[in-house]
Amino acid sequence: MKKHYIIAALALLLALLGFAAWRLCPRTLPLEECSDLYRRYAQVEGVDAAFVKDFPLGRDAKVDVTVLAAADSAGWDSLLRDANLASLPDANRRGIWTYYVQKDSGLGGNPDTAMLNNNTVAVDFVQKQICLFHTSSAKDINEFDAYMFHLMKKNTNLNIQ
Amino acid sequence: MKDQPNTNRQEVDRILSLLAEREAQASTLVQRNRDLADRMTQGLGRWTFLRRRRQAIVRTYATAACLALVFAPTLAVAVDQPIHARSHNMAASHAVGIAQNMLAV
Incomplete structure (x- = not known):
């Protein structure tokens, strides 16, 4: 039996x-x-990397995302240096920072004035994680902004027509 | 009357031999009945054993089928997100969770 x-x-x-x-x-x-960013960090000690293709934004929109999480403080310091955030005062290292970077410029660099050539970077100082949303096309940027606006409306109960 | 004792003895012998014969027949019959009863008991026992084994097999596979029914939809839902991922030292689902948290704040 x-x-x-x-x-x-x-x-x-x-089965x-x-x-x-x-x-x-x-x-x-x-x-x-x-992404180039994922390939750069895939084998770096102290940093856990992931690349997600077609991350869903709402129902139809999708965007690629590179996720970098620090496994230790040395890895986090290295990520902050690459993102040009190492000199940021401790008082500002709270919550989540979002900024734009030029396409193909990694985590650091100045945003492009044209905006359409920019990726969106979100830095979580508490969890020691960085997400780079590959929004470097007009369609992606529009969808990303629309989704963020949708979330903001949902989270704050704003009644915007 | 002279023949009377002989006749009686013959009669007694005949009855004794008849009794012996009947006893032998009865003994054979009893033995056959015992054999038959033994065979019936064995057959019944084997049938019961087979029935229990069959029930246990059915129960085993039914349990496995129920488990599959429980887990398959869970698995299907877990992998049914339209995400293609590659990760290093991090589960892809964890990466998706991080990205969702970043947007949700």
């Missing part, structure tokens, strides 16, 4: 693993489709 339980458990496990593999395998991106 024990034999039957083992066979049933193995069959169940195999679930097969289903998960079937659904998850196509979702893992090849390295060349990831």
Whole structure:
């Protein structure tokens, strides 16, 4: 009887693993489709990196995101240096900072005056995480702004027509 | 009357042999009944064993099927987000959670 339980458990496990593999395998991106920023930090000690393609903004809009999380204080210091935020006073290191950077300029750099060529960077000083939203096209920027506006409306109960 | 003792002895012998024969027949019958009863008991026991084993097998696979029914939708929902991800030292779902938190503030 024990034999039957083992066979049933193995069959169940195999079926679930097969289903998960079937659904998850196509979702893992090849390295060349990831952002330069992810490739730069993928093997850096003290920084955990992830690249998410087609991160959903609301129902239809999608944007690519590079996520960098510091695994230790040395990694966080290194990330802040790269983002030109190392000299920021401690008093300002609260909550989440959002700023724009030129496309292909990493985490630091000045925003482009044209705006459409900018990515959006969000820095969480408390959790020691940085997200770079790849919004460097007119469509992405519009969708990102619209989603942020939608969230702001939702979170503050503003009644804006 | 002279033959009377012989006749009686013959009659007694005949009855004794008849009794012995009947006893032998009865003994054979009892043995056959015992054999039959043993075989019936064995058959019934085997049938009961087979029935229990069959029930246990059905129960095992039914349990596995129920577990699959419980876990499959959970798994389907978990992987049914339109996100293609690559991560290093971080689960992709964790990265998505971080991005969601950044926007939600």
